[in-house]
Amino acid sequence: xxxxxxxxxxxxxxxxxxxxxxxxxxxxxxxxxxxxxxxxxxxxxxxxxxxxxxxxxxxxxxxxxxxxxxxxxxxxxxxxxxxxxxxxxxxxxxxxxxxxxxxxxxxxxxxxxx
Amino acid sequence: xxxxxxxxxxxxxxxxxxxxxxxxxxxxxxxxxxxxxxxxxxxxxxxxxxxxxxxxxxxxxxxxxxxxxxxxxxxxxxxxxxxxxxxxxxxxxxxxxxxxxxxxxxxxxxxx
Numbered sequence: 504x505x506x507x508x509x510x511x512x513x514x515x516x517x518x519x520x521x522x523x524x525x526x527x528x529x530x531x532x533x534x535x536x537x538x539x540x541x542x543x544x545x546x547x548x549x550x551x552x553x554x555x556x557x558x559x560x561x562x563x564x565x566x567x568x569x570x571x572x573x574x575x576x577x578x579x580x581x582x583x584x585x586x587x588x589x590x591x592x593x594x595x596x597x598x599x600x601x602x603x604x605x606x607x608x609x610x611x612x613x614x615x616x617x
Numbered sequence: 618x619x620x621x622x623x624x625x626x627x628x629x630x631x632x633x634x635x636x637x638x639x640x641x642x643x644x645x646x647x648x649x650x651x652x653x654x655x656x657x658x659x660x661x662x663x664x665x666x667x668x669x670x671x672x673x674x675x676x677x678x679x680x681x682x683x684x685x686x687x688x689x690x691x692x693x694x695x696x697x698x699x700x701x702x703x704x705x706x707x708x709x710x711x712x713x714x715x716x717x718x719x720x721x722x723x724x725x726x727x728x729x
Contacts, residue, residue: 561716604649605663606717
């Protein structure tokens, strides 16, 4: 079974704090993703990485950065947390084979910024 | 600007009824259309997917109907059960790249 784990299920931080969200996958997938999930807006892509040290901006990268030093680990960094970054954050890794494509998601981290 | 529009945002269905969720897309480069199911406290998980060379795909009680000319696709859940209560996301993937574009989600409640 593919497993994507996220370091925290719930996190409460103060405005201006630097926040690290960690994600680990155990299936040697090359591609990893960070999304935020907000009601009515679905899942919006923040950043993705297609290899170690490689990253590309998604639809809403402002206020975020990422780090991928090892293939299995993808970190999302909020340099200076703001209240509008209160959200559910989902990490995923993806696999493609013989025309089948699937993203595997972690359980999410619910971040509250006060 | 949402490239994949999903409706309705919420849906209540009686047990045994049919649940229907609709999605529309704009980008003709999309060539893979999955549906994801998310239970409370869990991440989304792939439910069923279709490519535009077929108009329908069925897996158990779940069916995707695809209309390429209208750029629309829908999920039908037959004989809906309380255990189907979850949030459903449609998505689309382009023929190049590894990214999914998600719809806004539909929160389904199946009443016993």
